[in-house]
Amino acid sequence: MARSLDGLVLAPVADQAPGQVGTRTRFTYHEKDGEIWADYAGGDVVRGRLVGTRAGDRLDFRYVQLKTDGTTASGHCVSLVVELPDGRVRLEETWEWESRSGSGTSVVEQVDDTADRAR
Known part of the structure; x- marks a missing residue:
């Protein structure tokens, strides 16, 4: 199993479609006893949260976000x-x-x- 995600900051390597997370979005992850959660913001996302579980190298979580245009969106993600x-x-x-x-x-x-903060 890869090391803990707790305290790590991650960013997309490429932009998605307009209005979604992109290279300016930053995710700050936390992990404890198989639980994962993160806060994220940047680009078209004012504020986002994700919460889920980790089993080995597999994450399974739900996310919700508020965009700069005032709309909200939610979804499901599985990550390796x-x-x-x-x-x-x-x-x-x-x-x-x-x-x-x-x-x-x-x-x-x-x-x-x-x-990243110095940029």
Whole structure:
């Protein structure tokens, strides 16, 4: 099993469709005893939350977010935790909206939040 996600900051490696999470979105993860949760914001997302479970290298969670246009959206995601050769963490995600139609895949990777804040 890859290391704990607790305290890690991750960001998408590519932009999704307009109005969704993108490269400016930052996810701050927490983990304890098989539970995972995160806060996220940035880009078109004012505030988002996710909550779920971790079994080995598999995450299963629900997410909800408030966008800059005042709309909300929610969905479900299953992610595979992968440790990169440089020691950072990558999540390979398969997601689907539950509040509207649509699904897809995405990749988020650990960022150095200290350097990221300086930008």
